Amino acid sequence: MTTIIALIPARMGSSRFPGKPMAQILGKPMIGHVYERVSMSSQLTLTAVATCDKEIYDYIESIGGIAVMTSDKHERASDRCAEALAKLEEINKTKYDIVVMVQGDEPMIHPDMINEAVQPMLSDKSIQVTNLLGKIESVEEFEDRNCIKVVCDLNSDALYFSREPIPTPTKTDEIPMFKQVCVIPFRRDFLLEYIRLSPTPLEVAESVDMMRILEHGKKVRMVPTSFDTKAVDTLDDLKRVEKLLNRI
Amino acid sequence: MINGRSVLVIIPARMGGYRFPDKPLRMIYGKEMLRWVWENVSNSKYADETLIATPNQEIVERCEAFGAKVVLTSDSHRRGTERVYEAYRNTGKKWDIVVNFQGDEPLVTGEWLDKAIEELEANADVSCVNLYKWMSYSESETDQNEVKVVIDTQSNAMYFSRNALPAIWLGDKKFNCRVEICVMPMWASALEKFVQMPNAYYEEIESVDMMRFVENGMKVRMLECTEPVKSVDCQEDLIEAEKMLEQLHSRNGTESR
Numbered sequence: 442m443t444t445i446i447a448l449i450p451a452r453m454g455s456s457r458f459p460g461k462p463m464a465q466i467l468g469k470p471m472i473g474h475v476y477e478r479v480s481m482s483s484q485l486t487l488t489a490v491a492t493c494d495k496e497i498y499d500y501i502e503s504i505g506g507i508a509v510m511t512s513d514k515h516e517r518a519s520d521r522c523a524e525a526l527a528k529l530e531e532i533n534k535t536k537y538d539i540v541v542m543v544q545g546d547e548p549m550i551h552p553d554m555i556n557e558a559v560q561p562m563l564s565d566k567s568i569q570v571t572n573l574l575g576k577i578e579s580v581e582e583f584e585d586r587n588c589i590k591v592v593c594d595l596n597s598d599a600l601y602f603s604r605e606p607i608p609t610p611t612k613t614d615e616i617p618m619f620k621q622v623c624v625i626p627f628r629r630d631f632l633l634e635y636i637r638l639s640p641t642p643l644e645v646a647e648s649v650d651m652m653r654i655l656e657h658g659k660k661v662r663m664v665p666t667s668f669d670t671k672a673v674d675t676l677d678d679l680k681r682v683e684k685l686l687n688r689i
Numbered sequence: 690m691i692n693g694r695s696v697l698v699i700i701p702a703r704m705g706g707y708r709f710p711d712k713p714l715r716m717i718y719g720k721e722m723l724r725w726v727w728e729n730v731s732n733s734k735y736a737d738e739t740l741i742a743t744p745n746q747e748i749v750e751r752c753e754a755f756g757a758k759v760v761l762t763s764d765s766h767r768r769g770t771e772r773v774y775e776a777y778r779n780t781g782k783k784w785d786i787v788v789n790f791q792g793d794e795p796l797v798t799g800e801w802l803d804k805a806i807e808e809l810e811a812n813a814d815v816s817c818v819n820l821y822k823w824m825s826y827s828e829s830e831t832d833q834n835e836v837k838v839v840i841d842t843q844s845n846a847m848y849f850s851r852n853a854l855p856a857i858w859l860g861d862k863k864f865n866c867r868v869e870i871c872v873m874p875m876w877a878s879a880l881e882k883f884v885q886m887p888n889a890y891y892e893e894i895e896s897v898d899m900m901r902f903v904e905n906g907m908k909v910r911m912l913e914c915t916e917p918v919k920s921v922d923c924q925e926d927l928i929e930a931e932k933m934l935e936q937l938h939s940r941n942g943t944e945s946r
Contacts, residue, residue, distance in 0.1 A: 586858070594903065594905070600903060607852060608850065617890075643847075643855050646856070646857050646858065646864075647856055657841070658842065
């Protein structure tokens with residue numbers, strides 16, 4: 442059987458929204474929403490939060506969850522996850538097959554989204570990493586630099602990720618607009634290979650981690666999700682998400 | 690011929706739309722734009738045969754007048770590469786490499802054409818090579834005639850866009866974009882494949898031929914052209930191209946008129 446774990450990297454010191462993971466949504470910290478929803482997925486052996494902040498660690502423990510303390514020197518979420526993975530594998534004396542990285546700022550995540558993202562990897566051994574692919578519903582979201590747009594080839598592998606609106610909107614036609622949704626399953630060994638790859642120019646320019654994989658000529662399979670989510674990057678996003686969650 | 694491989698160069702040209710009618714026959718520094726292209730290609734070391742491919746009788750006559758070989762092609766092609774394919778089939782010969790050299794690139798020299806051909810010849814895993822140049826972000830942002838390209842660490846194209854790419858995240862815009870130059874040597878086998886594959890998704894949206902290769906997982910290698918060049922899409926481009934040609938020829942001290 443394929444063993445799958447979910448890791449949720451989280452830290453308090455975000456430059457654009459300090460303290461984001463602990464920001465309250467309907468009376469519960471955002472990271473709590475994410476943790477509870479992810480751990481409901483039927484496919485997962487284990488769900489853990491990887492953090493360098495005691496406050497987040499203590500909170501996750503207090504709700505009966507699993508948290509792993511990691512270094513505060515990591516610049517990228519994938520590095521933090523790799524450290525947490527090593528610790529969990531040591532504690533549990535096992536190696537996991539697939540590591541699903543879930544961003545802590547997706548409080549609307551549905552447990553079935555984990556299954557959606559992992560599914561192609563279970564049937565196709567050549568796929569090393571996938572991302573969920575969401576539909577963009579408004580021009581406002583399309584032009585939002587926090588929203589990462591993505592274009593794919595005819596095989597559903599990502600061609601490019603950008604904060605610029607792509608594809609180029611033409612005057613007359615309605616164009617399809619897709620975004621990256623940060624549910625990212627890696628095959629274990631590929632995650633370890635990935636964190637050793639050198640940083641690349643477009644990764645830095647766009648500030649999109651996945652670009653490192655593409656620029657090194659490797660593939661990222663994009664999997665359409667049937668769920669609608671909204672990542673929280675700003676306080677305005679948080680208010681919007683609070684309203685949406687209140688309806689559920 | 691390059692290392693025993695035959696090279697056919699095709700220059701597709703149309704009279705152009707409402708934006709810039711008669712474009713290929715416009716006079717630049719004393720010659721039709723197409724004549725500059727024709728003469729530049731004739732300086733190539735590798736081109737075995739060169740053809741201008743056009744649906745316009747007037748272009749045929751004017752080009753034959755300055756000694757070019759011209760082939761009349763259908764006026765129903767939607768992509769330059771399809772016109773190139775028709776002209777290529779028309780030769781009735783076998784070719785190893787076919788170059789699509791757009792008729793609105795009067796400043797690309799035979800030397801740079803040859804460098805693009807060399808890059809293709811050395812890389813059997815690559816389907817097609819394009820030249821590119823650098824353009825400022827502000828210019829790239831406003832000029833949607835120019836096609837911007839982003840490349841991976843092997844210099845293979847990832848995406849071609851009318852919008853300026855990449856986006857600089859939280860940064861300033863004092864950087865440059867790579868812009869496609871439409872000098873495109875490809876393997877004849879890749880050209881055959883191009884016309885067999887259906888039109889691709891982003892190929893249509895961005896209106897860029899090369900996206901058909903990219904979306905089908907075929908490699909397009911980008912090679913930087915370090916000589917100043919200028920593709921002509923409007924009157925302002927033409928004036929600038931004329932200045933550049935004038936400088937080039939006065940510097941070289943050649944009689945051009």
